[in-house]
Amino acid sequence: MAERYVLQMEGRTQYDFIDKGEFDTYEKCYDAADRIAAGPDYKDEDFRIVEPDTGFKQRLSAHLFQQEECPECRKTVSHHRMCRTYDCHGIPFRFVCHSCYEKIMDGKGYDGEYYTEADERIDSDY
């Protein structure tokens, strides 16, 4: 039996949820919520993902869908698509979108230079 997930959005009250579509994966519910949140009619409503077969319900807070601009590629994405990058000392640096996060953390150091073993060594002069 195929799994079903229903995306719902908060209606007039916080107890009144409206069906926004049925999907076969959890991720597709998130994608659909992103599209709604990027639209002009979205006003910070919470979302909910419901699995009718199991009764599972998960509320997704509106702040996850706040539209933010990635400082790297200037694309506007939902907050939950942003990742916090870390510099080479593990200090939280800034939020970027998932695709930039992979580019930055995979091979490159925080300063845009390629990350090498030399970056790992702590110079005793400092």
Ligand SMILES: [Zn+2]
């Ligand atoms: Zn980006």
